[in-house]
Amino acid sequence: MQRIKLIADLHIHTIASGHAYSTYAEIVEAAAQKGLQAVALTDHGPAMPGGPHRYYFGNLSSLPEKERDVEILRGIEANIIDRDGSLDLPDDYLQRLDLVWAGLHIACLQPAGKIINTEAVLNALANPYVDGIVHPGNPDFAIDEEAVVREAIKRGKVLEINNSSFITRRGSMTGCMEIAREVRRFDGIVALNSDAHVAVKVGSSERALKLAAEAGISPERILNADLDRLKAFLKSRGKRRFREADV
Ligand SMILES: [Zn+2]
Numbered sequence: 001m002q003r004i005k006l007i008a009d010l011h012i013h014t015i016a017s018g019h020a021y022s023t024y025a026e027i028v029e030a031a032a033q034k035g036l037q038a039v040a041l042t043d044h045g046p047a048m049p050g051g052p053h054r055y056y057f058g059n060l061s062s063l064p065e066k067e068r069d070v071e072i073l074r075g076i077e078a079n080i081i082d083r084d085g086s087l088d089l090p091d092d093y094l095q096r097l098d099l100v101w102a103g104l105h106i107a108c109l110q111p112a113g114k115i116i117n118t119e120a121v122l123n124a125l126a127n128p129y130v131d132g133i134v135h136p137g138n139p140d141f142a143i144d145e146e147a148v149v150r151e152a153i154k155r156g157k158v159l160e161i162n163n164s165s166f167i168t169r170r171g172s173m174t175g176c177m178e179i180a181r182e183v184r185r186f187d188g189i190v191a192l193n194s195d196a197h198v199a200v201k202v203g204s205s206e207r208a209l210k211l212a213a214e215a216g217i218s219p220e221r222i223l224n225a226d227l228d229r230l231k232a233f234l235k236s237r238g239k240r241r242f243r244e245a246d247v
């Protein structure tokens with residue numbers, strides 16, 4: 001596989017998450033220094049203990065779209081809070097964001113077995129404002145990987161291979177590899193993200209990149225390996241900011 005350079009990190013936490021350690025300015029500085037063309041600020045949704053109030057997400061529009069040549073995407077890592085796939089931020093907030101991830105976290109929903117976990121994720125994917133699922137390879141929440149990947153593809157959404165999973169979510173390798181293989185089999189797309197909770201980790205996605213390569217995922221299937229591809233995706237997702245983008 002040819003050498004791939006990731007041009008964006010689409011999953012980053014600031015101090016607003018309550019258990020992360022860097023400010024907006026520090027994240028942008030780190031991204032610029034690492035030569036990234038885009039970063040997504042994706043703090044945890046309000047249901048996470050210590051997480052921001054919904055007004056935090058409402059006010060993200062006050063951030064510049066671009067700083068130090070880095071596109072700043074205003075996002076969220078929303079929590080799936082029940083088996084119906086409900087999220088912890090109302091739709092009228094979600095629809096104003098550039099990137100909406102949904103994910104399962106033990107602090108916000110207890111694992112309930114493969115069938116119910118899968119149902120929760122499939123229902124979250126049915127939310128039109130959700131752009132993709134973060135760390136679907138998390139071993140705490142067994143899911144039917146094929147069903148999730150197929151549903152994501154059907155809806156034009158993305159699945160994440162989360163670099164932090166290999167460090168903080170023990171046993172993630174198997175589930176992440178399964179997701180990556182299914183993405184390859186059905187021609188889906190992945191995002192390879194750091195899930196950084198501190199600025200120095202911004203852009204650190206080497207292990208996710210290695211796993212994607214091992215699974216045989218081609219560079220064209222990696223959302224954050226090309227800025228035009230990323231913008232075209234956001235346009236296809238109906239994001240206001242990219243609606244007029246010439247991609
Ligand atoms: Zn976190």
Ligand SMILES: [Zn+2]
Nearest residue numbers: 077103134135
């Ligand atoms: Zn997460």
